[in-house]
Amino acid sequence: MTPKTIQELINNAKRCECASFIDGDPVQFPHRYSSRQDIEVSAFISAWMAYGSRKVFLGVLDRLHCMMDAAGGPYRFIVSESWRYLSNEGCLYRFYKWADFSVLCQRLADVYSRMESLEELFVPGEPLEKGVLNLCREFDGVNGIPVPGSASANKRLYMLLRWMVRKESPVDFGIWSRVTPAQLLVPVDTHVYTVAKSLGLTARSSADLKTSIEITGQMAEIWPDDPARGDFALYGSQVM
DSSP, X not given: OOXXXXXXXXHHHHHHSSGGGGGGSGGGTGGGOOSHHHHHHHHHHHHHHOOSOHHHHHHHHHHHHHHHHHTTXXXXXXXXXXXXXXXXXXXXXXXXXXXXXXXHHHHHHXXXXXXXXXXXXXXXXXOXXXXXXXXXXXXXXXXXXXXXXXXXXXXXXXXXXXXXXXXXXXXXXXXXXXXXXXXXXXXXXXXXXXXXXXXXXXXXSSOBHHHHHXXXXXXXXXXXXXXXXXXXXXXXXXXX
């Protein structure tokens, strides 16, 4: 990277990682809560839903959270099995049916019957990909959750991890400690991939997991202890 590119990325990260970023992003929903478990459940569901039209999926998430709040909050909605009273018929959002949401909730209920937090699927000191594999196995077969061991970029799961792990951020929560910020990968979607490629940060032909690892390596040159901050830097960049 040239000094000019590095400075541009630093400036973009400073500009984008601020409280005003929250309102237009799915991270706004877990920010409604103070309970760790409510934050975690809301974050998982919000990340799961975050694809396609931002305006549309934010509206769907708002309705889901109002429904969960009526049951006592996201965590209570899951463990009380209030989701069992939902109709499993019809489309929820794009490729998701209401039945997919019910299955997702059922798997969450199963996890919380055995552990206090999804964080327990990650073992301190082990490679991050092992924890991601454990997480995918718990939700294997759920529409929208990557197949365990998938070579896809797993953008939404790495975005969830960014939310849960990064500390001292006005956007992210930093409520997990088994994973360090230095272990995180930059969540790669089409925009981040296109910008990274235009800046010469990757030459790969598709936005897969190897691409995310490559881009993260570039961001680690700027933020060695917090490379996922590059997500904000690339989000705020324009295609060159």
